[in-house]
Amino acid sequence: xxxxxxxxxxxxxxxxxxxxxxxxxxxxxxxxxxxxxxxxxxxxxxxxxxxxxxxxxxxxxxxxxxxxxxxxxxxxxxxxxxxxxxxxxxxxxxxxxxxxxxxxxxxxxxxxxxxxxxxxxxxxxxxxxxxxxxxxxxxxxxxxxxxxxxx
Amino acid sequence: xxxxxxxxxxxxxxxxxxxxxxxxxxxxxxxxxxxxxxxxxxxxxxxxxxxxxxxxxxxxxxxxxxxxxxxxxxxxxxxxxxxxxxxxxxxxxxxxxxxxxxxxxxxxxxxxxxxxxxxxxxxxxxxxxxxxxxxxxxxxxxxxxxxxxxxxxxxxxxxxxxxxxxxxxxxxxxxxxxxxxxxxxxxxxxxxxxxxxxxxxxxxxxxxxxxxxxxxxxxxxxxxxxxxxxxxxxxxxxxxxxxxxxxxxxxxxxxxxxxxxxxxxxxxxxxxxxxxxxxxxxxxx
Amino acid sequence: xxxxxxxxxxxxxxxxxxxxxxxxxxxxxxxxxxxxxxxxxxxxxxxxxxxxxxxxxxxxxxxxxxxxxxxxxxxxxxxxxxxxxxxxxxxxxxxxxxxxxxxxxxxxxxxxxxxxxxxxxxxxxxxxxxxxxxxxxxxxxxxxxxxxxxxxxxxxxxxxxxxxxxxxxxxxxxxxxxxxxxxxxxxxxxxxxxxxxxxxxxxxxxxxxxxxxxxxxxxxxxxxxxxxxxxxxxxxxxxxxxxxxxxxxxxxxxxxxx
Numbered sequence: 260x261x262x263x264x265x266x267x268x269x270x271x272x273x274x275x276x277x278x279x280x281x282x283x284x285x286x287x288x289x290x291x292x293x294x295x296x297x298x299x300x301x302x303x304x305x306x307x308x309x310x311x312x313x314x315x316x317x318x319x320x321x322x323x324x325x326x327x328x329x330x331x332x333x334x335x336x337x338x339x340x341x342x343x344x345x346x347x348x349x350x351x352x353x354x355x356x357x358x359x360x361x362x363x364x365x366x367x368x369x370x371x372x373x374x375x376x377x378x379x380x381x382x383x384x385x386x387x388x389x390x391x392x393x394x395x396x397x398x399x400x401x402x403x404x405x406x407x408x409x410x
Numbered sequence: 411x412x413x414x415x416x417x418x419x420x421x422x423x424x425x426x427x428x429x430x431x432x433x434x435x436x437x438x439x440x441x442x443x444x445x446x447x448x449x450x451x452x453x454x455x456x457x458x459x460x461x462x463x464x465x466x467x468x469x470x471x472x473x474x475x476x477x478x479x480x481x482x483x484x485x486x487x488x489x490x491x492x493x494x495x496x497x498x499x500x501x502x503x504x505x506x507x508x509x510x511x512x513x514x515x516x517x518x519x520x521x522x523x524x525x526x527x528x529x530x531x532x533x534x535x536x537x538x539x540x541x542x543x544x545x546x547x548x549x550x551x552x553x554x555x556x557x558x559x560x561x562x563x564x565x566x567x568x569x570x571x572x573x574x575x576x577x578x579x580x581x582x583x584x585x586x587x588x589x590x591x592x593x594x595x596x597x598x599x600x601x602x603x604x605x606x607x608x609x610x611x612x613x614x615x616x617x618x619x620x621x622x623x624x625x626x627x628x629x630x631x632x633x634x635x636x637x638x639x640x641x642x643x644x645x646x647x648x649x650x651x652x653x654x655x656x657x658x659x660x661x662x663x664x665x666x667x668x669x670x671x672x673x674x675x676x677x678x679x680x681x682x683x684x685x686x687x688x689x690x691x692x693x694x695x
Numbered sequence: 696x697x698x699x700x701x702x703x704x705x706x707x708x709x710x711x712x713x714x715x716x717x718x719x720x721x722x723x724x725x726x727x728x729x730x731x732x733x734x735x736x737x738x739x740x741x742x743x744x745x746x747x748x749x750x751x752x753x754x755x756x757x758x759x760x761x762x763x764x765x766x767x768x769x770x771x772x773x774x775x776x777x778x779x780x781x782x783x784x785x786x787x788x789x790x791x792x793x794x795x796x797x798x799x800x801x802x803x804x805x806x807x808x809x810x811x812x813x814x815x816x817x818x819x820x821x822x823x824x825x826x827x828x829x830x831x832x833x834x835x836x837x838x839x840x841x842x843x844x845x846x847x848x849x850x851x852x853x854x855x856x857x858x859x860x861x862x863x864x865x866x867x868x869x870x871x872x873x874x875x876x877x878x879x880x881x882x883x884x885x886x887x888x889x890x891x892x893x894x895x896x897x898x899x900x901x902x903x904x905x906x907x908x909x910x911x912x913x914x915x916x917x918x919x920x921x922x923x924x925x926x927x928x929x930x931x932x933x934x935x936x937x938x939x940x941x942x943x944x945x946x947x948x949x950x951x952x953x
Binding site: 263266267269270273274276277278280281283284285287288289290291314315316323361366 | 848883
Binding site: 487488513516517523524527529530531544545589 | 740817820821822824825826828829831
């Protein structure tokens with residue numbers, strides 16, 4: 260088989276384009292990260308996390324700054340959520356973490372509301388103030404209950 | 411020419427003799443077909459076929475269509491296994507060999523297929539040089555030189571860069587012939603080497619076959635309908651019919667009183683043989 | 696009654712013998728991958744035939760499938776007021792299922808059938824026997840580079856298909872229906888994970904590529920050596936490979952644990 264320069268070039272291009280598409284899917288769409296990206300680990304304890312799931316985004320002022328990296332139950336049967344924040348996002352030590360829902364039926368995410376202190380949270384530290392998920396069932400339950408009482 | 415085969419004019423199924431006897435004759439019978447049966451669907455091709463081909467001979471396979479001339483070549487090459495019986499080439503029983511061992515023997519066999527069997531995605535140069543590239547350590551330049559040489563020997567020039575589909579039938583056949591002989595094998599199996607060739611090239615290929623046989627000692631097995639050329643060069647004729655065969659030198663067959671032989675050779679065949687006998691006798695005188 | 700049982704027995708024997716042949720053939724092809732020479736030139740040519748020549752088909756089909764998904768899902772999701780979920784649904788369905796399966800079926804029709812037809816016609820014109828007589832293994836010379844090329848081309852074409860489909864859904868969902876582009880893309884990126892989704896997609900397309908490579912080359916090598924035989928083998932490749940792809944798709948999805 261004699262070498263066919265043009266064909267080889269096109270095959271090479273094909274492989275490159277294919278790998279490019281694969282890389283786009285893996286890195287951008289799939290969110291694959293190589294090595295340890297510059298992140299800091301924080302945690303927050305909630306009474307109720309509602310439908311929060313691992314890899315849910317963490318947002319400050321609506322901008323994504325990290326992901327939920329793990330959820331577990333502590334001895335007191337409260338939910339401990341591990342958070343992975345991009346390094347360089349300095350959250351003051353009295354910031355609070357809340358679980359919110361994007362839209363009425365959308366996914367849940369962790370919203371961080373900034374505090375006033377100068378000192379910021381460091382790697383491994385925990386949010387002091389948290390706000391549990393607002394559950395629609397609960398709200399409706401409360402509403403019905405209140406309506407019943409006022410009668 | 412050569413001394414006529416001492417063998418009987420009808421090789422029969424008596425090939426199943428003791429092994430010692432077979433070994434004693436191993437040299438005489440370079441290729442041996444013993445008591446072979448073969449059935450394609452409902453058609454019985456061979457029924458106890460047996461024949462022996464001498465090393466260094468030119469053997470001509472004759473027979474009407476469907477008598478299994480091509481299939482016999484394929485059996486010698488190990489492409490077709492008989493239902494029963496044995497084919498031995500250079501002392502090896504073909505059926506018992508693994509594909510790898512068969513490969514070793516096949517390197518010593520050149521085969522010209524009826525329709526050429528050239529790889530249609532490769533140029534003539536690549537096709538003919540393929541066995542050399544696969545099995546020798548020669549450089550590309552050496553291979554290209556050798557290929558050109560062999561192509562010239564079969565009367566082709568300047569076709570190296572063409573693809574098989576760009577060749578005429580006669581050219582294709584000669585390219586395939588070049589590929590079969592490029593490795594200088596010990597055995598050359600040719601299925602209809604002359605069909606589709608003009609008279610000039612028939613003579614060229616015929617002479618080439620004789621030269622390969624005389625100079626390099628190739629054992630050649632040819633099937634052909636081209637009576638004149640093939641009868642002229644053959645040492646032994648094997649006439650296939652009714653699942654078996656009749657074998658003998660051209661002289662023996664020409665003087666055979668067997669009705670079937672006479673019928674097959676026909677007037678033309680006998681005329682050729684008569685002519686042949688005269689020329690040979692003339693040559694000896 | 697005994698006749699029925701006998702027929703069943705014969706069918707079973709045929710099936711087992713057939714499977715045995717395929718496995719034996721596949722083993723030979725795989726074994727020949729590590730045997731020199733590498734046949735890199737043939738591999739490149741096969742990659743050109745199977746991969747490059749399928750690119751236009753894959754991109755066009757991907758884009759169209761994406762547009763249809765965008766249109767259908769946007770309308771359906773809007774009814775529930777969940778149009779923002781378009782990115783997530785499009786991304787997950789494409790990456791996990793539609794991408795690998797549709798690419799597999801398209802490549803089967805476009806390249807798998809062509810490979811069977813090519814090898815089949817090589818067989819019917821005695822080219823494979825010619826190779827054998829030159830002590831060249833046709834499994835190594837003909838089947839191996841093509842099977843390998845299909846295996847490699849499939850994940851690449853799959854990635855192309857998905858990328859174009861994502862763009863197609865973007866075109867309809869965002870440019871035409873007026874969904875916010877950021878919502879679409881971030882929904883997509885949040886929903887699709889590398890390990891579970893892209894990994895599964897890659898595994899599927901690799902397996903589909905291998906299956907198609909095996910089926911297409913085997914059918915070519917085992918076809919009846921005449922024109923009708925080549926035609927039957929080509930059809931059989933498309934049918935067998937499609938069924939193999941769909942069945943193995945279910946098995947991978949189930950084993951992966953969704």
